[in-house]
Amino acid sequence: MNSEEKFKNIISHCKEYGFIFPSSEIYDGLAAVYDYGQNGVELKNNLRTYWWKSMVQFHQNIVGIDASIFMQPRVWKASGHVDGFNDPMIDNKDSKKRYRADVLIEEFIEKINSKIDKEVEKARSRFGEKFDFQTFVNTNEKTLGYKREIARIEEILKNSLEKSDFSSLKNLIDELGIVCPISGSKNWTEVRQYNLMYSTQMSATDGETELYLRPETAQGIFVNFLNVQKTGRMKIPFGIAQTGKAFRNEIVARQFIMRMKEFEQMEMQFFVKPGTELQWYEYWKKLRLKWHLSIGTNSNNLKYHDHLKLAHYANAAVDIEYNFPFGFKEVEGIHSRTDFDLSRHQEFSGKKIQYFDNETNSNYTPYVIETSIGLDRLFLMQLCENLVDEQLENGETRTVFKVNPILAPYKIAILPLVKKDGLPEFAEKIYNELKFDYNCFYEEKDTIGKRYRRQDAIGTPFCITIDYDSLKDNTVTLRNRDTMVQDRINVNEINKFLFEEINWKKLLIKL
Ligand code: GAP
Numbered sequence: 449m450n451s452e453e454k455f456k457n458i459i460s461h462c463k464e465y466g467f468i469f470p471s472s473e474i475y476d477g478l479a480a481v482y483d484y485g486q487n488g489v490e491l492k493n494n495l496r497t498y499w500w501k502s503m504v505q506f507h508q509n510i511v512g513i514d515a516s517i518f519m520q521p522r523v524w525k526a527s528g529h530v531d532g533f534n535d536p537m538i539d540n541k542d543s544k545k546r547y548r549a550d551v552l553i554e555e556f557i558e559k560i561n562s563k564i565d566k567e568v569e570k571a572r573s574r575f576g577e578k579f580d581f582q583t584f585v586n587t588n589e590k591t592l593g594y595k596r597e598i599a600r601i602e603e604i605l606k607n608s609l610e611k612s613d614f615s616s617l618k619n620l621i622d623e624l625g626i627v628c629p630i631s632g633s634k635n636w637t638e639v640r641q642y643n644l645m646y647s648t649q650m651s652a653t654d655g656e657t658e659l660y661l662r663p664e665t666a667q668g669i670f671v672n673f674l675n676v677q678k679t680g681r682m683k684i685p686f687g688i689a690q691t692g693k694a695f696r697n698e699i700v701a702r703q704f705i706m707r708m709k710e711f712e713q714m715e716m717q718f719f720v721k722p723g724t725e726l727q728w729y730e731y732w733k734k735l736r737l738k739w740h741l742s743i744g745t746n747s748n749n750l751k752y753h754d755h756l757k758l759a760h761y762a763n764a765a766v767d768i769e770y771n772f773p774f775g776f777k778e779v780e781g782i783h784s785r786t787d788f789d790l791s792r793h794q795e796f797s798g799k800k801i802q803y804f805d806n807e808t809n810s811n812y813t814p815y816v817i818e819t820s821i822g823l824d825r826l827f828l829m830q831l832c833e834n835l836v837d838e839q840l841e842n843g844e845t846r847t848v849f850k851v852n853p854i855l856a857p858y859k860i861a862i863l864p865l866v867k868k869d870g871l872p873e874f875a876e877k878i879y880n881e882l883k884f885d886y887n888c889f890y891e892e893k894d895t896i897g898k899r900y901r902r903q904d905a906i907g908t909p910f911c912i913t914i915d916y917d918s919l920k921d922n923t924v925t926l927r928n929r930d931t932m933v934q935d936r937i938n939v940n941e942i943n944k945f946l947f948e949e950i951n952w953k954k955l956l957i958k959l
């Protein structure tokens with residue numbers, strides 16, 4: 449199965465098994481807006497819980513808040529979003545499709561990178577065991593030529609973005625001969641800027657005010673810096689975490705839930721003493737990668753991507769990218785944001801936003817390291833990483849969602865073998881006991897084989913089956929999702945077994 453087919457399968461699996469539905473589907477949907485279904489919401493809640501625990505519960509010096517989506521509009525002037533939150537867009541005149549100009553160029557660079565990969569693979573098979581990757585990429589003329597070309601393009605891209613020089617971006621697209629993926633033509637418009645914020649009106653007795661739907665949750669943290677620092681008696685370094693919806697008028701919405709108009713972010717701003725920020729940046733960069741590995745993501749599918757263009761307020765920035773079926777793409781950003789945000793809010797609000805350092809007896813504006821992850825992209829990552837089709841010994845295939853058990857929508861399915869002779873009553877007793885601690889699934893219908901397959905498809909790590917022997921000896925069959933091994937277990941042991949297999953500590957301990 450090629451990667452395009454794999455991605456299509458993931459999208460249809462999400463729909464078929466109640467993970468994600470197109471929004472307002474009975475009215476033909478709404479572009480780039482999606483709803484989470486009965487299984488999707490459980491997985492999403494679990495991902496959010498893990499993030500929250502690993503940030504707030506796991507650090508003495510990080511606390512959480514829940515700021516509102518609507519904010520005083522001056523916030524967005526101060527943050528720079530009113531004037532600068534724009535994407536450089538270009539239209540193809542034949543397909544009438546709109547693209548981000550920088551993304552078109554980055555995708556072109558990716559194509560050159562795959563040419564390098566091909567050369568490496570060819571050489572690897574030619575030289576066999578003697579092949580040395582480093583020597584090859586540093587000496588092979590063709591590969592070196594590709595690398596020089598990438599460096600040249602990246603340099604032009606970086607300069608054009610930094611100077612907002614759109615004619616140079618357009619020239620680069622023309623020079624590289626980039627074609628529209630839909631029409632295949634090079635018939636492009638000029639590059640233009642589009643602001644990404646949605647606005648709405650708030651009515652009051654003295655008239656109407658234009659408000660914005662927040663395009664990031666971070667500003668809710670910055671404007672509450674003093675509130676939290678003072679009431680929580682927080683000492684620097686300390687962090688404030690928040691999860692919540694953000695809204696962006698993404699003109700080019702693509703790739704399912706990768707780029708949506710309404711999405712959820714999980715952000716943490718870590719306030720530090722000026723001069724120590726790069727050391728804390730390295731700390732968070734490493735810890736966030738470790739976090740992704742702790743859920744079981746294959747390290748080959750994760751990589752850092754240093755920003756070519758640093759935002760004017762940042763002095764270091766990196767993305768953690770995941771190898772989606774459509775290539776490596778950003779899931780999380782770690783930014784060293786200097787004192788830009790707090791200083792701007794101080795300037796625009798007229799309120800002094802500073803920290804008094806007892807040790808040095810002086811005031812300063814803290815510097816900030818931000819970790820910002822998209823919950824929806826993290827969700828998609830789980831499906832790309834863990835949804836597998838397995839060939840069984842009997843020739844059949846099964847689709848299994850091998851997500852980490854603690855993140856699975858249901859932890860256990862309780863399945864009476866037949867719908868009579870006291871088996872459902874016995875099973876319900878177990879359900880009523882386990883439901884205090886675990887999200888349990890109960891089902892009586894269909895053959896047991898079909899029921900197991902449905903649980904595999906939604907990622908339930910364990911199934912227990914109640915049969916006639918259960919009534920005699922108080923035991924049930926316990927089936928493991930990944931190995932499909934079935935063991936007999938006494939009903940009184942189930943709770944202890946589940947506690948050992950499924951608990952947050954198993955993940956948190958890896959951090
Ligand atoms: N406060 C910093 C900030 O908002 P960002 O890189 O624009 O930085 C952070 O966004 C994360 O939010 C991204 O890494 C991505 O996972 C997620 N994200 C951004 N735009 C998104 C969109 N349109 N749809 C889904 N997720 C998005």
